[in-house]
Amino acid sequence: MKAKSIKGRSVEEVSSALEQSMTYDFKPTLAIVFISIKQDRNAVCKILSDKGIDVAGATSCGEFINGYQDQGSIVILLLDLHRDAYSIFFRDVGNRDLAEVAKKLAHNALQKFNTPAFILLSTGMSKEGIVFNGEELINNLSKEFGGKVNIYGGMAGDDYSFTGSYVFTNHNHTDMGAVALVLDEEKMGLLGNAISGWQAVGTIKTVTKSEDDWVYTIDGQPAPEMYLKYLGKQSKTDEELKTLYEDIGLFYPFQVIDSADPVMRTPMMIDKERNAIKFDFPIPQGTKLQFSMPPDFDIVENVLADADQLRNTNRFEAEALLIFSCAGRLNALGPLTNSENDGLHEIWKAPMAGFFTYGEFGKGKKDRPEFHSTTCCWVALKEK
Amino acid sequence: MNQNLQNILKLVEESEALSAEQKKSVADWIKEVDKTITVTEFKLDRTEKVKKTTAILLEETIQELELKRKAVQETNDALHKSLEELKATQQQLIQSEKMASLGELTAGIAHEIQNPLNFVNNFSEVSSELIDEMTEELKKGNMEDAQAIANEIKMSLEKITVHGKRADGIVKSMLQHSRTSTGKKEPTDINALADEYLRLAYHGMRAKDKIFNSAMKTDFDESIGLVKIISQDIGRVVLNLITNAFYAVNEKKKLNLNGYEPTVTVTTKKTGNKVEIIVKDNGIGIPQKALDKIFQPFFTTKPTGQGTGLGLSLSYDIVTKSHGGEIKVDTREGEYTCFSIILPV
Known part of the structure; x- marks a missing residue:
């Protein structure tokens, strides 16, 4: 797998960055997009679709890639990954029972792969102001696998406007639902963690x-x-x-x-x-x-030390990195979030993209996926 | 970026004295300094914010803790009061138990008093008749016979005194039993104490149940001598055990078993520096499931109204706590029960 992360403050800038990134030896198949609600996500999806790139995305409360952090912008992690290794499921949940949604999602994932892992992007708050129950979704999804499954991700933001957050694929979007990028763990390796500090x-x-x-x-x-x-x-x-x-x-x-x-x-x-x-x-x-x-300032060092230890213990060499950082961290840690996100990139030395979320999904202290808030949740990816 | 740093950066960029490479290095340093300033400013601002909140939280927490301390203090006071009330109730219960056992003894005591009273009455009548006889003899001037009769009267009056004192002793003993214990240990004849309560308990049972009967055996070790005990309290323990023993043999007797002879044996013996009072009966025994509860307050196997459930509990406290002794039980259901009071000398 090859990966590149790109950014832009407009559709044009992103389009240009995409063009520059695509070379004879890098032809991305998948784009993980984190985008401000102020940006035209349909236009971005069209550009990516026109290039034959699959899209899994979420709106945000701030976006970042290695060496860059902003609000109101667009960031994309581009992956040149064989389509056999992943599948994208879009779920417009609405008022449906989340246990049922989780059950079907697990069933579909298992039909596709023997050992599925999930990059789960859910909405945060709908246009009507209803908070999506990410906790119920991840608990039910995890339950379908007896807790033995890798699930990482975050809940979409809306630049703190509470006017509605969205998840989307190339041609679908919802303000009350989820997009699951399901990875085949027989082909892909994942390693991640979530730390709060509050x-x-x-x-x-x-x-x-x-x-x-x-x-x-x-x-x-x-x-x-x-x-x-x-x-x-x-x-x-x-x-x-x-x-x-x-x-x-x-x-x-x-x-x-x-x-x-x-x-x-x-x-x-x-x-x-x-x-x-x-x-x-x-x-x-x-x-x-x-x-x-809020956590002491040394929480950043703790997050980084923990990631470094995990990397060394597992002898894991990442090819891409995703970070789902709680929107609260941006307020509580200010410019230190730059140090946190860039620090994680330094440790993994792999292209990174992430966004500030309304909730995080991932493994924390316990060895099973959970819903979190206030955490810095990251997942390192590599092709086996 | 900080305005001063922006000015420096501008100067550096416009400078002709620096090479492009040097300009880039300086620009990087300035950016690094700007980053440090930004982080420091943020830290200061947040520290101020958190400091303020922490101070308020601390103040509120102290107030809450103070409220909770007061609540704990009030609970403590209430508990203390309850404890005092409980102690008072316990004392009342002990007294009630004492009075209950006194009630059981009343019939026995009456029987015990009746004997000396009979003697007193008889000897009074005899003395009266003798005085009449003596008067007759004196009228006749038969001084020798009058003197002999006077001697008989004296002997009769001495017997009245003896039996009067016996009755007096019994009444005093009863009063002593009902009185609150002084808690003072005094040299006591354990054998006499056991014998007295055996008889009192027996007559008590007989008075309540006319057909009650039981053999009573005693085997007293005469070498015991006087032992320092709180006699009222140990007396109550012995009485309680003997009353229980009579109850047990009576219950078994009701089963009409062939050849069954109810027997209660009271034994005393001295072993080294310990004195043992053993009350054994061949009654119904104690069921195994009840055995570990018999010393608990308010536990009784007797029908409602027939036992307070405090007798053995108080006995246990008297023997173990007040006298540093032991109380042991050996029993087999349907066959026997044997209680041993072991007291240090």
Whole structure:
């Protein structure tokens, strides 16, 4: 497999970069596209389709390739890979049962390959503001394989606009669904990891009144008041509260600690009339949670040291690298995300592309694929 | 890029003194410095943000911890109060158990008092008749006979005194039994204590159940002498064990087994620096499944209303905690039960 990563701030720039990348010994068959919603993804897909290149893509909250990071742009990882080694499945999920979707996806993948692995791109939030339940999708998909499957990927972003995020192939796109790039693990090797670094702080609190993804009271106190007070943000205006997610939600998510594995739940917005906080996922009454603080600056070194150790332990030489980094990292780590992403590229020394996500899929501390948020999730690829 | 760095970069680019290669190197250095400045600025900004949040969180956490500390303190106080109440209730229960056993003894005590009283009455009547006789003899001027009768009266009055004291002793003993223990160990004749409670318990049973009967055997080691114990408490233990033994043989007797002779044996013996009081019966025995619970408070195999379930539990505490001794049980269901109280001398 050969790989190249290209970028552009416009369709023309990408078209030009694509032309330059295609040489007599590099004829890409597959393009993994991460693109801002501000860009014309149909035009990009047409250019790629015209070149006979298959497309699996997602919209983003910031895009990057080796040595370049931007917002509002287009990045593409081009792979010159035999078509026997992969297959792309598009699923417009809508209101369908995700367990059923996952089951069929697993069935289709197994019909194609004995040992399938997944690069899974799902939508983040629909035009109507409904958050896609990536957690349910990956849990069900993983369950179909008894947890013994490689799944890496991310949930599409929309430049924090909450106007709808998309996944797409050459001719299809949806704001409520997923694109699965299924790889044949008999021909392809994958190695990846997901690390967060956010730490729980303060005392354990209980959700005392909630309805779906709206939380009204925590420990008997109005949730917005408590959240903003804790974060020293009482003076926020109504307008500022609507963009809570970008401003502080990503910075200070809650850690739900009911289960053995704490999960992050992100405040999306505050509705002053309702006097409630809207979260990215439903929070049942009685849920125990803690505030969490962004990681220390040395998290970047930790992510890189961990990747280096994995590379050495597994003696894995990558030919391409994908990174799915939580949009919250961009806020919490700022320019250090450059160091994180470029650092990973330095370790693997392979063409890289990635985007800032609304959620990540991958193996973390446990040896099975999971849904994450706040993580830097990466996967190195090579042809066997 | 930082404005000052931009100015330097511009100067370098316009400079004719530097080669193109040198210009590129300087430009790279400037970019690196700019990157470092950007990262440092961000770190400072975030540190400030996090510092503020952490301070608020810390303050709130301290407040919450203080609230929780107060709640823990209140719970602690409530627990302490409950414990005191529990202790008081326990004392009341102990007293109730004592009174219950006293009730069981009433009939036996009445029987014990009846004997001396009979003697007192009889000798009083005899004394009265003797005085009449003596008066007659004195009228006759028969001084010798009058003197002899006076001697008989004196002997009779001495017997009244003896039996009066016996009755007095029994009443005192009963009062002592019902009184709260002083907790003071005093030299006690263990054999006399065991014998007394055996008889009291027997008559108690007889009073409650007229057809009750059981052989009583004693085998007392006379070498024991006086042993320092809290006699009221050990008395209660012995009484409890003997009452249980009588209950067990009575229950077995109700089965009408051929040739069954109910027997309760009380033995005392001294072994080295230990004294043992053994109460053995050939009654119904204790079921194996109940054996590990018999010393638990409120556990009883007796029908409702017939046992408090505190007797053996209190006995266990008296022997082990107050006297540093042991209480052991050996039993076979349907055949026998043998309790041993082992006390250090």
